[in-house]
Amino acid sequence: MSPTASTGPVRTVRHPDGVVELRLDDPGRGNALDLTTAEALRDTASEVAADPGGAVLLRTTGGSFCLGGDLRAFAGRGAETGAYVHAVASAAHIAIQVLYELPVPLVTAVRGAAAGGGIGLALVGDVVLAAWSARFRLAYTAIGLTPDCGASWFLPRLVGPRRAADLILTNRVLTGDDAEQWGLVSRSVADAELDDTARRTAAELAAGAGGALRAAKGLLRRGTGDDLRRHLAEEARSIAALADGRDAQDRMTSFLAAKSVS
Secondary structure (H helix, E strand, C coil), X not given: CCCEECCCCEEEEECCCCEEEEEECCHHHCCCECHHHHHHHHHHHHHHHHCCCCEEEEEECCCCCECCECHHHHCCCHHHHHHHHHHHHHHHHHHHHHHHCCCCXXXXXXXXXXXXXXXXXXXXXXXXXXXXXXXXXXXXXXXXXXXXCCHHHHHHHHHCHHHHHHHHHHCCCEEHHHHHHHCCCCEEECHHHHHHHHHHHHHHHHCCCHHHHHHHHHHHHCXXXXXXXXXXXXXXXXHHHHHCCHHHHHHHHHHXXXXXXX
């Protein structure tokens, strides 16, 4: 049997060995999240959750994992900026919640840049693999915004409050190797090995003792789902409120102008 695949900016590939692959497939935009892509992520994640197979593999195509929110879609909206950002965050947050609550193991594979909301998307996995060349950067405060996609919920639990504050407030960059040493990811691997390692890890989990794996994941997740849901709602409220302000709008415009020059 051959894999079956869907199409669109976010698509699924169902493999005969029980691995269901969820893939962001918009490399020309660095897999950034505008409203269309965020809603596609939400809907595709829900479809995967309804039939997750034995394990789910989350990865992206192109040189970047996910650049977070698409600032080009955010900029220039004036008084409508906050509402648009809230809509994007809310759709992405439903996807994050659905992926977090998957009953089967979730493997994420991070190549290239994971920034902004891409951080939360990467960290939602049970097993998180990163290429040595991966670059993790929160970047929110640099454009006058606060974290979304669960970044401010996952980070303190993974690396501790002190290091989480460092990452969020200073926007320092971690390589894949740094991320492993900090406990942000499960392990880092050579770039050329990332896809094979991620695919093999997901296949081994899908072939494992399904009942035990589901039960073990349930124990790990017990009592945290509602906490994450409430936190995601507060993240969406905060980032939308700041996006309506002049400071954030000016910073986003300046950031995009600098990018176009470079």
